[in-house]
Amino acid sequence: EIVAAAEAYFAQAAGPLAGKKAIVTSGPTHEPIDPVRYIANRSSGKQGHAIARALAALGAEVTLVSGPTREPDPAGVKTVPIESARDMLAACEAALPADIVVCAAAVADWRVASAADQKMKKEAGALPPLQLTENPDILKTLSQKTDGRPALVIGFAAETEKVVEHATAKRARKGCDWILANDVSPATGTFGGDSNTIHLVTESGTEDWPAMTKTEVGKRLAARIAEHFQTGHSV
Amino acid sequence: EIVAAAEAYFAQAAGPLAGKKAIVTSGPTHEPIDPVRYIANRSSGKQGHAIARALAALGAEVTLVSGPTREPDPAGVKTVPIESARDMLAACEAALPADIVVCAAAVADWRVASAADQKMKKEAGALPPLQLTENPDILKTLSQKTDGRPALVIGFAAETEKVVEHATAKRARKGCDWILANDVSPATGTFGGDSNTIHLVTESGTEDWPAMTKTEVGKRLAARIAEHFQTGHSV
Numbered sequence: 001e002i003v004a005a006a007e008a009y010f011a012q013a014a015g016p017l018a019g020k021k022a023i024v025t026s027g028p029t030h031e032p033i034d035p036v037r038y039i040a041n042r043s044s045g046k047q048g049h050a051i052a053r054a055l056a057a058l059g060a061e062v063t064l065v066s067g068p069t070r071e072p073d074p075a076g077v078k079t080v081p082i083e084s085a086r087d088m089l090a091a092c093e094a095a096l097p098a099d100i101v102v103c104a105a106a107v108a109d110w111r112v113a114s115a116a117d118q119k120m121k122k123e124a125g126a127l128p129p130l131q132l133t134e135n136p137d138i139l140k141t142l143s144q145k146t147d148g149r150p151a152l153v154i155g156f157a158a159e160t161e162k163v164v165e166h167a168t169a170k171r172a173r174k175g176c177d178w179i180l181a182n183d184v185s186p187a188t189g190t191f192g193g194d195s196n197t198i199h200l201v202t203e204s205g206t207e208d209w210p211a212m213t214k215t216e217v218g219k220r221l222a223a224r225i226a227e228h229f230q231t232g233h234s235v
Numbered sequence: 236e237i238v239a240a241a242e243a244y245f246a247q248a249a250g251p252l253a254g255k256k257a258i259v260t261s262g263p264t265h266e267p268i269d270p271v272r273y274i275a276n277r278s279s280g281k282q283g284h285a286i287a288r289a290l291a292a293l294g295a296e297v298t299l300v301s302g303p304t305r306e307p308d309p310a311g312v313k314t315v316p317i318e319s320a321r322d323m324l325a326a327c328e329a330a331l332p333a334d335i336v337v338c339a340a341a342v343a344d345w346r347v348a349s350a351a352d353q354k355m356k357k358e359a360g361a362l363p364p365l366q367l368t369e370n371p372d373i374l375k376t377l378s379q380k381t382d383g384r385p386a387l388v389i390g391f392a393a394e395t396e397k398v399v400e401h402a403t404a405k406r407a408r409k410g411c412d413w414i415l416a417n418d419v420s421p422a423t424g425t426f427g428g429d430s431n432t433i434h435l436v437t438e439s440g441t442e443d444w445p446a447m448t449k450t451e452v453g454k455r456l457a458a459r460i461a462e463h464f465q466t467g468h469s470v
Contacts, residue, residue: 035420036419040274040275041271042273160353184354185270
């Protein structure tokens with residue numbers, strides 16, 4: 001860990017992303033129903049944490065805003081633990097300004113409109129009144145900032161069908177720069193697993209990456225980001 | 236681990252619960268909404284796993300039916316991993332007959348009536364149609380078996396207010412023999428924490444245990460169960 005911290009220290013002075021600030025979101029969000037129940041997304045946090053580590057290794061100053069995961073806090077990265085989507089957005093906004101944002105978290109689209117203060121009793125009524133309401137859209141909010149928009153905003157699209165088609169539409173809808181699309185159908189083992197097959201959707205089109213580990217995806221993405229800044233945003 | 240397995244082996248030959256079969260449930264259940272979303276209960280599985288270990292240490296033959304947790308599978312115990320409440324009930328039924336059942340899992344009371352096969356799209360409509368339906372009641376089902384009911388059925392009551400009152404009513408309603416009631420208000424730190432303050436509700440009344448670790452709760456409960464069988468079910 002001392003070695004990792006030292007490496008991160010020297011990378012921040014000398015790496016190709018030295019002087020750049022990055023925000024990475026990771027993990028799921030947990031949206032409370034009551035003190036004992038919640039709605040969650042399946043997300044191990046492995047991919048987001050790997051991206052945070054890889055960006056730090058290239059010299060970026062990284063803030064990792066993460067929902068509950070089993071992943072250790074990466075060395076040389078400032079980790080901000082959160083639970084809900086609203087907390088995640090607030091933590092991202094607090095970390096601005098930034099040059100790079102990578103939204104890798106699996107944010108719950110909806111939350112319960114008014115979470116109960118006490119545990120809902122099963123016998124009190126037939127079914128709980130689960131009034132849902134839309135969560136803030138973190139990727140869209142950061143992509144469409146008119147004041148102080150990060151130079152490079154990157155989202156993920158976890159799809160179970162028509163992966164690239166959905167991702168291309170998502171890129172346009174959110175106003176972000178790049179989308180990393182992947183197939184998370186149960187048969188692929190992406191959720192909780194160690195490997196990932198990415199399609200990078202940019203303004204110029206789609207680039208299909210081979211299957212690789214989530215650590216390798218992190219490194220490849222960080223290298224692409226460094227290349228992007230070195231070539232004057234031409235990618 | 237070899238030592239633990241060996242200890243478990245000798246305990247099963249010689250301990251006060253030798254020859255008894257026990258089923259313990261532990262952890263949360265995850266009820267799918269679609270391939271990426273689910274409803275969950277907060278439960279670390281620490282208490283259920285500690286009870287399974289303690290019963291095995293006194294010689295019982297233990298089947299541990301557990302939802303997703305970070306706890307390692309206890310040595311000398313048969314662990315059956317499950318996700319949903321329906322899977323948990325099926326695994327318990329498959330493990331019958333048993334002398335002892337301890338339902339320590341935080342089972343979701345409700346599930347989504349028809350989970351979606353594909354990821355629900357946020358833009359497809361305003362809000363997802365979260366039709367909920369009641370899950371099977373595992374504690375009640377096992378307590379009220381007319382054929383082959385386990386001799387001692389024990390449940391938990393995780394409450395955030397009126398702890399003993401709610402637990403006493405729950406014991407009567409479910410038809411179980413004992414209830415271990417605890418206060419899981421966020422301020423108590425019981426969820427995910429290492430300690431627990433138990434009120435044991437039996438036919439004879441309520442016994443307040445001091446605050447102790449979940450490991451100690453497991454040992455104390457296992458000792459009480461052994462005492463129960465040794466004194467001819469008089470407790």
